[in-house]
Amino acid sequence: MAFRRPFPGGAHPDPQKRTLDAATLRLDPPAAARLLVPMAMHLGAPARPLVAKGARVLVGQPIGAADRPMSAWVHSPVSGTVTAIRRILQSSGAFADAVEIASDGLGEVDPSVRPPDVVDRASFVAAIAASGLVGLGGASFPTHIKLSPPPDKAPDCLVINAAECEPYITSDYRACLEEPDAIADGILQVLRYMDIPRAVIGIEDNKPRAAAALANALKAAAAREADSACRAAAEAAEIRILPTLYPQGAEKMLVHACTGRTIPTGGLPHDVRVMVLNVSTVGFISHYLATGMPLVRRRLTLDGDLAVGPGNYDVPVGLMIADLLALTGGTRGEPEKILMGGPMMGVALDRPDTPVIKANNAILVLSGAVAALPAETACIRCARCVQACPMRLLPTAIDAAARLEDADLLEPTNPLDCIECGCCSYVCPAKRHLVQSIRLGKTILRTAQARKKAEDGRRRAAKEVRP
Numbered sequence: 425m426a427f428r429r430p431f432p433g434g435a436h437p438d439p440q441k442r443t444l445d446a447a448t449l450r451l452d453p454p455a456a457a458r459l460l461v462p463m464a465m466h467l468g469a470p471a472r473p474l475v476a477k478g479a480r481v482l483v484g485q486p487i488g489a490a491d492r493p494m495s496a497w498v499h500s501p502v503s504g505t506v507t508a509i510r511r512i513l514q515s516s517g518a519f520a521d522a523v524e525i526a527s528d529g530l531g532e533v534d535p536s537v538r539p540p541d542v543v544d545r546a547s548f549v550a551a552i553a554a555s556g557l558v559g560l561g562g563a564s565f566p567t568h569i570k571l572s573p574p575p576d577k578a579p580d581c582l583v584i585n586a587a588e589c590e591p592y593i594t595s596d597y598r599a600c601l602e603e604p605d606a607i608a609d610g611i612l613q614v615l616r617y618m619d620i621p622r623a624v625i626g627i628e629d630n631k632p633r634a635a636a637a638l639a640n641a642l643k644a645a646a647a648r649e650a651d652s653a654c655r656a657a658a659e660a661a662e663i664r665i666l667p668t669l670y671p672q673g674a675e676k677m678l679v680h681a682c683t684g685r686t687i688p689t690g691g692l693p694h695d696v697r698v699m700v701l702n703v704s705t706v707g708f709i710s711h712y713l714a715t716g717m718p719l720v721r722r723r724l725t726l727d728g729d730l731a732v733g734p735g736n737y738d739v740p741v742g743l744m745i746a747d748l749l750a751l752t753g754g755t756r757g758e759p760e761k762i763l764m765g766g767p768m769m770g771v772a773l774d775r776p777d778t779p780v781i782k783a784n785n786a787i788l789v790l791s792g793a794v795a796a797l798p799a800e801t802a803c804i805r806c807a808r809c810v811q812a813c814p815m816r817l818l819p820t821a822i823d824a825a826a827r828l829e830d831a832d833l834l835e836p837t838n839p840l841d842c843i844e845c846g847c848c849s850y851v852c853p854a855k856r857h858l859v860q861s862i863r864l865g866k867t868i869l870r871t872a873q874a875r876k877k878a879e880d881g882r883r884r885a886a887k888e889v890r891p
């Protein structure tokens with residue numbers, strides 16, 4: 425069969441998925457370990473701390489309130505004592521409050537943790553909001569917002585992201601192998617309460633075992649299902665095997681590959697009547713509806729040439745990365761770089777006393793031999809970056825305009841369409857730091873646009889008051 429590219433451009437980075445067969449191990453911090461739980465582990469407004477220094481907290485107890493529309497609740501991942509509420513600099517570069525908890529090692533669960541009463545769409549969305557769930561694939565978008573599309577954009581297709589196209593990361597893959605029944609159940613719950621008639625699970629062709637596990641689990645879930653519409657949707661759910669090509673898991677690429685629909689510039693999946701959820705996100709939904717335990721733990725991949733104990737681990741949110749490394753055997757020498765996420769889109773941490781957050785699917789510990797940023801040389805105008813860009817942008821043109829810090833030159837190059845996938849930097853023979861430059865270009869353009877909007881507003885207001 426002829427190979428057909430599912431989207432323009434893309435790249436084939438070395439998969440390096442050496443933890444594929446590493447079954448998930450649960451790690452718990454020892455008594456007296458300090459966890460740091462940020463109030464801003466999601467897109468949108470930070471949660472408001474609900475506890476004060478000295479308070480005793482239990483596992484699953486709310487410690488951060490989502491009292492603004494675009495926010496997410498935060499819960500205690502351990503039982504213990506609050507030792508501080510402090511401002512921390514997060515990996516995103518923003519400051520946020522964080523609740524520091526000294527674990528007592530007992531894992532005592534809050535008695536208010538019990539399965540939510542879910543009978544319809546409203547109670548389902550309210551329960552998901554109360555669970556503190558955010559997209560577990562890395563985007564950290566509050567899930568209850570995703571479950572609340574505008575009424576005229578109700579989705580007719582649920583796309584499940586099981587692509588996991590970033591090198592090294594295998595946490596979603598392990599979820600598919602280890603809890604396919606929970607994933608299938610989570611898919612059915614979303615179809616049922618959101619009244620979506622169709623589901624497509626997108627998975628790359630390098631994960632046949634995971635695809636088979638999901639197919640079998642969906643079949644079994646359909647056979648158990650009493651509701652006829654839901655059973656029909658489960659029976660019709662399709663496992664779409666996609667060519668292995670980075671960034672297949674990016675939302676725009678995935679939606680197009682699974683449905684043939686194109687999300688417009690600046691748009692969201694609901695603009696083409698699609699809802700996209702990560703495979704681990706739907707797995708969590710099933711567990712949450714059955715137990716009521718909010719999002720206080722997550723599965724992540726630990727890897728990199730300096731990690732002594734590479735593998736997949738189920739860890740409490742808020743666990744310090746330094747403690748994660750200590751619990752898994754430490755590192756072979758001083759890391760050049762610690763990445764939160766994969767090598768293409770991950771965020772470099774400047775220190776290991778940074779906590780694991782909800783959307784953190786991988787920690788990579790890399791030596792200078794692997795991670796050192798090579799010196800840039802002059803652009804040779806080979807256009808490889810242009811050919812690799814899945815968004816059909818001109819990375820070299822954005823780079824040039826960004827380095828000149830010229831918003832007028834930047835605007836027609838559409839840097840805001842960039843999904844920061846890193847393909848352009850990856851293929852560039854001159855080792856240009858294109859993604860970093862494009863991020864700078866986005867900031868310059870956004871700042872210029874905000875300034876222009878404010879000036880226009882002032883001019884309009886001045887006109888209105890003139891007699």
Ligand code: SF4
Pocket residue numbers: 802803804805806807808809810819820851852853854855856
């Ligand atoms: S790939 Fe690198 S060298 Fe080639 S055109 Fe793009 S920026 Fe220039």
Ligand code: SF4
Pocket residue numbers: 812813814815816817818819841842843844845846847848849858859862
């Ligand atoms: S310009 Fe942006 S979207 Fe295009 S390849 Fe580079 S990082 Fe990816």
